[in-house]
Amino acid sequence: MRHTISVLVENKFGVLSRIAGLFSGRGFNIESLSVAESLDPKVSRMTVVTRGDDKVIEQVTKQLNKLVDVIKVIDHTEEKFVDRELALIKVNAEPQLREEILRITEIFRGKVVDVSPKTYTVEVTGDEEKVDAFIEMVKPLGVKEIARTGRIAMSRGSKALTT
Amino acid sequence: MKKTGAEIFIECLTKEGVQVIFGYPGGAVLPLYDILFKTHIRHILVRHEQGAVHAADGYARATGKVGVCLVTSGPGATNTVTGIATAYMDSIPIVVFTGQVPTAMIGNDAFQEADIVGITRPCTKHSYLVKDANNLATVIREAFYIASTGKPGPVLVDIPKDVMTASAAFKYPEKVHVRGYQPTYEGHIGQIKKVADAMAMSQKPLLFIGGGIISSSASNELLELSEATHIPVTTTLMGLGGFPSNHPLSLGMCGMHGTYTSNMSLTNTDLIIGIGARFDDRVTGKVDEFAAGAKVIHIDIDPTSIGKNVIAHIPIVGDAKDILKKLISMIKKEKVNWKKKHHEWLTQIEEWKGKHPIAYKQSKKVIKPQFVIEQIYEVTKGDAIITTEVGQNQMWTAQYYKFKKPRTLITSGGLGTMGYGFPAAIGAQVAFPNKIIFDIAGDGSIQMNIQELATAVQYRLPVKVAILNNCFLGMVRQWQELFYDRRYSYTCLESHPDFVKLAEAYGAVGLRAEHPDDVKKVLKEAIKTPKPVLIDFIVDREENVYPMVPAGAPISKMLLV
Ligand SMILES: Cc1ncc(C[n+]2csc(CCOP(=O)(O)OP(=O)(O)O)c2C)c(N)n1
Numbered sequence: 001m002r003h004t005i006s007v008l009v010e011n012k013f014g015v016l017s018r019i020a021g022l023f024s025g026r027g028f029n030i031e032s033l034s035v036a037e038s039l040d041p042k043v044s045r046m047t048v049v050t051r052g053d054d055k056v057i058e059q060v061t062k063q064l065n066k067l068v069d070v071i072k073v074i075d076h077t078e079e080k081f082v083d084r085e086l087a088l089i090k091v092n093a094e095p096q097l098r099e100e101i102l103r104i105t106e107i108f109r110g111k112v113v114d115v116s117p118k119t120y121t122v123e124v125t126g127d128e129e130k131v132d133a134f135i136e137m138v139k140p141l142g143v144k145e146i147a148r149t150g151r152i153a154m155s156r157g158s159k160a161l162t163t
Numbered sequence: 164m165k166k167t168g169a170e171i172f173i174e175c176l177t178k179e180g181v182q183v184i185f186g187y188p189g190g191a192v193l194p195l196y197d198i199l200f201k202t203h204i205r206h207i208l209v210r211h212e213q214g215a216v217h218a219a220d221g222y223a224r225a226t227g228k229v230g231v232c233l234v235t236s237g238p239g240a241t242n243t244v245t246g247i248a249t250a251y252m253d254s255i256p257i258v259v260f261t262g263q264v265p266t267a268m269i270g271n272d273a274f275q276e277a278d279i280v281g282i283t284r285p286c287t288k289h290s291y292l293v294k295d296a297n298n299l300a301t302v303i304r305e306a307f308y309i310a311s312t313g314k315p316g317p318v319l320v321d322i323p324k325d326v327m328t329a330s331a332a333f334k335y336p337e338k339v340h341v342r343g344y345q346p347t348y349e350g351h352i353g354q355i356k357k358v359a360d361a362m363a364m365s366q367k368p369l370l371f372i373g374g375g376i377i378s379s380s381a382s383n384e385l386l387e388l389s390e391a392t393h394i395p396v397t398t399t400l401m402g403l404g405g406f407p408s409n410h411p412l413s414l415g416m417c418g419m420h421g422t423y424t425s426n427m428s429l430t431n432t433d434l435i436i437g438i439g440a441r442f443d444d445r446v447t448g449k450v451d452e453f454a455a456g457a458k459v460i461h462i463d464i465d466p467t468s469i470g471k472n473v474i475a476h477i478p479i480v481g482d483a484k485d486i487l488k489k490l491i492s493m494i495k496k497e498k499v500n501w502k503k504k505h506h507e508w509l510t511q512i513e514e515w516k517g518k519h520p521i522a523y524k525q526s527k528k529v530i531k532p533q534f535v536i537e538q539i540y541e542v543t544k545g546d547a548i549i550t551t552e553v554g555q556n557q558m559w560t561a562q563y564y565k566f567k568k569p570r571t572l573i574t575s576g577g578l579g580t581m582g583y584g585f586p587a588a589i590g591a592q593v594a595f596p597n598k599i600i601f602d603i604a605g606d607g608s609i610q611m612n613i614q615e616l617a618t619a620v621q622y623r624l625p626v627k628v629a630i631l632n633n634c635f636l637g638m639v640r641q642w643q644e645l646f647y648d649r650r651y652s653y654t655c656l657e658s659h660p661d662f663v664k665l666a667e668a669y670g671a672v673g674l675r676a677e678h679p680d681d682v683k684k685v686l687k688e689a690i691k692t693p694k695p696v697l698i699d700f701i702v703d704r705e706e707n708v709y710p711m712v713p714a715g716a717p718i719s720k721m722l723l724v
Contacts, residue, residue: 010343013292018284025285055470062467068289068309071343163342 189235191262216246221587237275252577288316313346374401375439552608582611
């Protein structure tokens with residue numbers, strides 16, 4: 001099963017490689033990983049999407065917790081949570097296609113963030129399915145490049161993940 | 164007050180109570196060596212950095228204190244890797260200080276630069292690159308704290324040369340707080356109660372003990388629990404010494420080369436009380452068939468080892484000593500006639516013990532390696548500290564030396580590092596100058612760190628090395644004999660140095676025994692000699708270690724003699 005795990009870590013040199021090394025060294029897979037500073041600049045927040053049976057996921061969370069630089073770990077899969085991804089998609093925008101791109105972008109509540117004579121760069125946010133769906137829609141028009149952030153997640157309700 | 168990084172280093176080590184450093188100098192650690200020259204901290208100059216780490220590790224295992232080593236950057240640092248991995252696998256508290264090229268040069272492939280923090284990341288409990296002298300004191304404080312608390316382990320501190328010479332405000336951090344690191348010591352009382360209840364219900368309980376009993380100094384509590392409840396005890400290799408081997412409730416070691424009784428008990432028990440053991444593959448054999456009918460209690464300070472290999476029905480995270488104390492007081496309240504309840508089980512166990520004790524066929528003509536170990540036990544009255552190399556020598560030591568006390572067996576269990584035992588013996592001898600320390604070695608392993616003979620001679624460390632010389636990489640040969648139709652592919656050591664002359668060349672004493680009648684005589688002479696002694700025991704070349712569970716088989720399927 002797929003699990004979305006948020007990890008608060010010390011914002012220190014080398015922490016990312018400790019996490020990545022843990023996953024590769026123990027044969028856990030990472031489907032996506034996103035990292036940035038949290039509310040407290042001394043702390044980074046990572047979101048890891050991984051896959052495994054209960055035994056594997058138990059090891060993943062325990063092993064993460066065991067790292068000295070890891071402050072907190074939560075597996076969102078056990079609760080209600082929201083998750084988002086952001087993608088930038090550079091699409092062919094020959095004059096005859098522009099109308100269609102704008103229409104699709106509108107439906108997905110995306111935004112054109114850059115234009116050139118031949119391309120539009122569209123920003124889309126949403127859960128993974130929505131981003132996938134957008135990409136599928138514009139693919140026939142000719143996608144030149146995509147960049148996706150990987151998932152970020154947060155528990156629903158007033159509960160906050162802090163140190 | 165302002166101090167240089169090097170001064171801070173020494174101040175911090177002094178505060179940590181460090182008495183000895185095992186090390187090897189080089190360009191990037193010159194400022195630290197310069198200050199060491201002027202201090203009271205003892206420095207043992209090894210002959211290879213791997214030896215320094217094993218010696219620090221042997222010192223730590225013998226004393227329970229943190230072992231310390233110091234090496235230079237680049238090759239000095241990379242030479243420590245096997246030592247660090249060895250300590251990591253066996254959860255041994257050491258702190259390894261490595262020199263690093265100056266901060267401004269890091270990343271430039273400078274002369275003798277190696278990313279040692281990166282290289283050792285998977286085999287350290289934690290590591291630091293100190294980029295600012297102002298952080299040095301805190302880092303050193305944390306390093307010792309992390310190495311020695313929770314589940315102990317190696318910590319590496321990489322110090323660039325300019326940080327050693329920079330000056331910084333120094334205040335010794337009395338308190339340490341690492342927010343991501345808060346080991347659990349106290350066992351959950353509700354869980355402990357469940358253990359007591361399970362023990363009261365069980366007809367065939369078994370205490371299954373690992374190295375955690377030793378690192379938590381819980382052997383007295385274990386003995387008390389076992390005697391109070393008449394529950395027999397089997398140990399892993401790392402657990403040897405945690406329970407007296409000559410005790411009637413001791414079943415000896417379990418696993419691949421464990422006793423028949425231990426393995427049969429593990430297979431037939433209805434309740435495994437696992438304490439400080441990882442349930443690794445050398446112990447469980449085929450894991451699906453391991454203790455299939457048993458309820459498993461798993462007590463460990465490391466949450467990750469619980470449920471990793473074997474499902475634990477009653478998991479408890481915490482310190483073995485704390486949990487055992489609480490358990491004992493609960494047990495005392497149980498109205499159970501333990502002796503009567505376990506009578507049938509213990510009778511069965513006695514039958515197993517009688518049927519297949521650990522045994523070998525003695526010979527009047529050639530020296531049996533097992534005989535050498537029995538004799539070492541006799542002449543040392545079981546009071547020596549024994550280190551081992553890896554292979555048959557290690558397994559025979561585990562089987563035939565009757566370890567009575569914790570910290571008397573020092574062996575590389577998890578990583579199985581050949582070349583470990585001799586430098587580890589040096590470390591133990593530094594800690595206990597008046598004890599008899601024996602490294603029980605193979606002729607292959609001893610040559611992996613033989614250069615440390617010079618260290619032993621230089622510091623007058625009267626370590627004894629008993630080489631069980633079979634002119635083979637014996638354990639590998641045994642596998643080839645049993646599982647590869649005797650195709651002895653590259654396991655025959657056809658050329659050996661003359662070990663007696665070699666010892667003499669180093670300024671140590673060399674002795675040899677070729678006949679069973681000589682064994683005791685030579686051992687006595689070695690013990691009398693106040694110098695390092697290397698004894699070359701010419702042993703039966705194709706002797707095997709039995710019992711043996713073939714890799715991947717259930718542990719009840721033992722090959723017996
Ligand atoms: C550094 C290292 N290399 C290789 C091995 C694999 N290995 C395990 S036992 C063994 C043979 C050891 O031979 P020896 O030291 O002569 O001991 P014996 O088994 O004959 O007692 C080998 C090569 C190892 N454990 N460690």
